[in-house]
Amino acid sequence: MASINDYTQQLAELRPKLVTFTMLQIPDRNYAEDLVQDSIIAAIESIDKYEGKAAFETWVYSILKYKLIDYIRHKKREQERFVSDENDVDIDSFFNNKAHWNVDDTPQQWHNPEELHLRTHFWEVFDFCLLHLPSSTARVFALRELMEMETEEICDSLGISEQNCWTILHRARLKLRSCLERGWFLKTGESA
């Protein structure tokens, strides 16, 4: 059985990763760090409830996830307007004027990361790509794909229509696809 010191040590090591994960939802670093701090305190306070069934990290992530969802629901009550970013290179640039794929942007064959050590590197590139999306686009994507919220709930908490949500996700996925292809899939294909 691990001691409280072991857990504190693990939490300290986990902290930077928790902050990065949180900043996908809350771009303000101070807020993000506060929320992570809250989650760590909650984890320490309820350490006796940790039954060791899930891995410790997974357990801490689940605490953070609830805190984040709580925060996002709260934000809604403050009626902060969600502003969608439109002023960056749009996905239209992937297609020609007949709305077919441009030669330079056609999807290439991918070598999927089957092994864990490959996926670890894959996630680094993935985070880089995600953080380079416009912030509101990245936020919707992270809520949907990393927090696994339904679009209905995302729209509701951000005050946007479901139609708008699907458009944002469409944009996010195509941009990520392109970024991952250039940054990871083609490179690993070359070295394989």
Added chain:
Amino acid sequence: MKSCIQATYLMSKQLDTQLTLLEKMSLRMHLFMCGNCNLCNDQLTTMHDLCSQRITDIHLKGRDKE
């Protein structure tokens, strides 16, 4: 449906909600004819599946270190 951009919209949407019958049919027709979109469809699904594995990966990596 003739355009690839519209097809990619439906590919993305089907990861979030059930498509209408008409949407399903027009997507299927387009994928039948378009190799690029077929590849894109597989890739968007791969991204979606990988994301749901993220937390498990964090856990596995943590266990590897022990």
